[in-house]
Amino acid sequence: MIPSLLAAWAATIPSFAAPFLLATVGLIINERAGVMNLGAEGIMAVAAVTAVLINLGGGGAGVSLLGGVAAGLALSAVFAVMAVLLRVDQVLAGLVTFALGIGISGYVGDGSENQTISGISQLPAGAFTWAPKPLTGVLDQDVLTYAAFAAAILVWYVIEHTALGLRLRAVGEDAPAADAAGVNVAVYRAGAVLAGGVLCAVAGAHLSLVGSHLWVNGMVAGRGWIAVAMVTLARWNALRAIAAALLFGAIQALVPQLLSSGLNVPVYFIEMSPYLATLAYLVLAGMFAKGADAQPVDLGRPYLREERR
Amino acid sequence: MRKPIVSPRLAASPRLAAFTLLGGLGAGLLISALFLLTQGLGLSDLASQFLGYTFTDPEGLDQTLTRAIPLILVGLSVAVCLRVKFWNIGVEGQLWAGAMAATAMPLYHIGPEPLHLWIMCVAAMLGGGVWCGVCALARLRLRANEVVTTLLMNYVAYMLAQQLLYGAWRNPEDSFPVSRSFSPDECLALLGFGHVHAGIFFALGAALFCWWLCSLSRVGYMARAVAANPLAARAVGVPAGAVVLLMATLGGALSGLAGFTIVSGEEHKLTQFIGNDFIFPSIVIAYLARTSPLGVVVAAVAVAALYTAGDSLKAFYQLPGATVLTIQAILLLCVCCGEFLLRYRVDWVKTAKAAA
């Protein structure tokens, strides 16, 4: 019984992990460019609700996804204007973005709660019969979940190994120096916000199109905030984010397994565990940090060329 | 051809500061009003709901004042923390921690009966203070970002409360996830005007205390120094770490006190939903008040009025609950953007090429 329980659990992990991964990688792009974006939760919410509304209105899975991305991109643009152009305090701008996202999505989705949609389905059943038995469950995911993991690897490669990524990193580590080297700081930061916003939006769309197949007010349930914490956990590295997302996905996937197994478990304590785990990580990282901080040095500081430093 | 050059403003007059605040608020209110008008409200409806009902109608005023009590406290909480550049995103968690601590006192019969109320009050402040204080310690000692830690602590507190309400503290009589009701000794007395209770004295008293602390006591000036330049503050002899810890713990205690006023003044027991929807309003209030404790009182009453109006809009015009949050977001957005004019100046310069 245990192996089949484990296999069942393992099979659900990737789709629980995917939204975390997408949001975290999106935020990593933001933060490596020096922008702290606390609005992820709001971006995910508007994307989720838009995807559902389009799907309910008759659009296919692809169109719904694109609609969700467009909505998330629009909200990211608002954040970019506030944080990069107007140089509002990034924490404040992020909180406003969060509230706008939650407010607008709650407003727009008011009449459409709890209506099931077709969403995105798993890949065809026969696609993985070639794999060894225990793995078929794990490999049997939908396209979007696969795309999430692929995106993480792609983002890692671009940031660490391309000229574009080099300029992005320079902007996040030392904006005045990057400016002196000819990099347009505002453009790169805004670009990072929008690119990261797209990934956060996909994360939100994943929640409704793949995860729950419906919209409920509050369904993002703090995942956007956890993603903010996971960026620190992943030490601003998209590959490590995969590991972090799998960890959180595993814990979240455990809850329904335990509930359906009939064991008498303190549900809320289990639900609390990812948050406690992140806190524990922050404490341990602080205690054993190896001197060189992976945090981008210019994170959170708005940049303006004429300022005399 | 003219193009804009942005540069930081060296000195800003108080007139400009007031202008940008009021201008931002005005713009935000205008946009919100337009938004509501498109939802089917008439102009006179707007006026009567937002200005009339909330302040002149006894029922509306009752709701506004009652709601304002915890809002003043959480607004003070964020404001006090902001004075040392500590972002407190965890007022809900601290509120829950305070509420749980307060509830635990009568449930476990701690202390003599007549003093129960005061014991609950102190316990709430301790609970909330610790809930925020540990995050401050984590920032000071472990360089942990307080935005993330205070945020996560919200969830921990909420889950803990739910676990207790469904478990050990569940009301034995009807098995609902609420605690047993408090006895009159354990409740804040009503003041004879609707639901408004004695908690309002706690809230106003807290505001006065914070005003004295920030404007008249040396702690306030030490906090200013720490916020302006932490290195210079340490060098000149300000105990910077202690000041941050003190203000953060005070902030937590204020939110804990808010939890106390809710369980003792409104609900008379611990219920599942007391802590909802405080995070964003607390930030809005603290920011609109520009962290001034007395300003927080005004802003909190205004936000409370917004909620009261929102409730009746929901009842009479079927507007979804998310409306109030959206309006707050729009207001804060406009005020933030207005700040840009306060901190930076835009000069238009000609870009004509120099003659050969």
Next chain:
Amino acid sequence: MEHELPRVQRERLDEIIVPAVRLSGVEKSFGSRPALLGANFALEWGEVHALLGENGAGKSTLMNVLAGFYTADAGTLEVDGHAARFETPAAAAAAGIGMVHQHFKLVGPLSVLENIRLACARRAGWKSKAEALAAMQKLGGELGFHLNPQARVDEMAVSDQQKLEIMKVLLAGARILILDEPTAVLTEEEARAALGLARTLARGGRVVVLITHKLRDVLGFSDRVTVMRAGRTVIDAAPAAGMTAASLSEAMVGVTTQATVAPRTPHKLKPDMLCVMALSAPASAHGVALRDISLNVRGGEIFGLAGIGGNGQAELVEALIGIRPLSGGNILFDGVDAPPTPEARREAGLRYIPANRMGMGLFGELSLAVNIALPRLLGRQAERKWLVRRGWMNQLARDAIGDYEVAGAAPELPVRLLSGGNAQKLMLAREFAGDMSVLVAHSPTRGLDIRAVQAVQARLRAAAEGGVAVLLISEDLDEIMELSDRVAVMSHGRISPAEPVEQVDRARIGRLMLELH
């Protein structure tokens, strides 16, 4: 001869030589503060051109305009005879202008090669990391620089960082190089090498601008000199051969400064007020470790600690204030162990003037009144604890402004609006209040105009005459020699034995600055 220019062979006497660069009538203000009021500047190919002036004269600002970091409010610019206006540093780089700033514009956590690729890849047209590496190594060979491409910039020595900056501008195609205070952070030997390199580069068909305030660099290495004062050009491209130190400094400050050294009155010295014994402290990220430092300063004397910046002076000051943990040794105030906290040391009579007054001393955003009053609110002996009135603070500020002649000041004004000299006077006003017994002054006159320098030095002398033990740490050897009773040298975190100033020989001090390790 050192000053001969390789003149372009003139075929005819009336052929006009097109200047490499000509700036005319440049104006620039920062908000309401004017920095340039009609400055002129002209460069010719093949020369080393010194741009001289005191701090605040506008030389860096003018060059920043040339290099595209600032945009001028008015004036014209011609490069090689063509009108130009640079909105960004990239535009100036495209025109062949590159600037090496005093505070390097390098991205610390990135590697040497990454910094070069970041700055030069687009201009140089490199398509791959390999191309960039090859170009870097080729240039390195030509210049005699050997930098590790993978090294992290913030872990390199300052002189290596400067070499990287120079390589960056050259690889980006700069033919007009601007070096802002290139020798400020170098030892004498490194400085000579850098200036020699500048000359070699210039002779090779480029032009090098040296922004400096060191008269010796000007007279020894440059072909022509431009002097700026208060935002204007007072000497426009005069040949260096015809200038003397006296004429240059007169142009810089406007009045001939008599080197007035007040006769040192023999004063009664109190016993050791400050005693440092075998002090050691570990190095922080990019700093220097303190090794076994011992010194003692008697009440009434000025102990001068000479040395090039970056050899542990800042660390020593922090250790004395109490914000840097020690790994060994002891600090005694008046024979008693110094208390552990900065607060308590202040109460015991310690005062300090940091080198970085806005970074570690004053609170730029807060008002004068709060800055002045703050120390009096601290500790057990605070003058006010629970009822701090604005009126009281404002009065303290007004007294300070009057006693110390702080110009352009009002109690409610934020301190960052004060000019350098006045901010320093405010710092003194704050620190000299109360019972001062030990004063640590780190580069107290750096960046100040002549009048402010004299005012500060007079206060230091007066403090010593009043019985205070003064530890003066300065990079300005003249200042040390003028003010101190005893002198020692700090280098690489160590201190030489102290000697009375009469017995000190400048040449030996210079060697000590380099040799101690």
